[in-house]
Amino acid sequence: MEGKVALALEAKGFEQLVPRYKVKRTWSDRIKMLGLPLFPGYVFCRFVDGTHGLAVSTYGVIRIVSFGGKPYPLASDEVASLQKLSSSAANVKPCPFQNLGAKVRIVDGPLAGVVGIISGNKKRQLVVSIEILMRSVAVEIDLDQVSLLAA
Structure with a gap:
């Protein structure tokens, strides 16, 4: 889900980051390296004041980490x-x-x-x-x- 949200934010012009780490997964027929999110459920996004409404309206975004109603950078x-x-x-x-x-x-x-x-x-x-x-x-x-x- 983080990847889809990141792509949607990027399509709206936001700079985004989903840090990932590699893990080896083994199935009965193959071994594959996967890139999993370092922080599951979080997508980091850069925005300027007044544009966080556009970011939070993106499909998959639940809320922006904030204090006192203001986004916390x-x-x-x-x-x-x-x-x-x-x-x-x-x-x-x-x-x-x-x-x-x-x-x-x-x-x-x-x-x-x-x-x-x-x-x-x-x-x-x-x-x-x-x-x-x-x-x-x-x-x-x-x-x-x-x-x-x-x-």
Whole structure:
């Protein structure tokens, strides 16, 4: 459904993003790689003030994440991180929401610029959390590719 909504939003002129991850599925007659949404039920969409009514009138859109009746924008670094993660060949997977840990930025490689936290249970795992959705995604990294950010 996310893909259909994204196409409908794009047809209306909106910039949209449905971050995906790859998973291998096995059937009795074949094995296939599928691209599943990292955030099931969510389509990220850029719009300017006054145009959110056009977005919410799109078939499949239930509502826009908002506070006090106003659409709540994602931080630009969160969107940039999601775009890089979803377009990379890295092994990205959904994980439980995390917001505690050392905040770092990847400084080298195809994911350079992605900001996240180093997971406490796996020191080689970078977790990118979307605060407003209370959802996170994780990717394996080399620790020599990151630099610690000021708290």
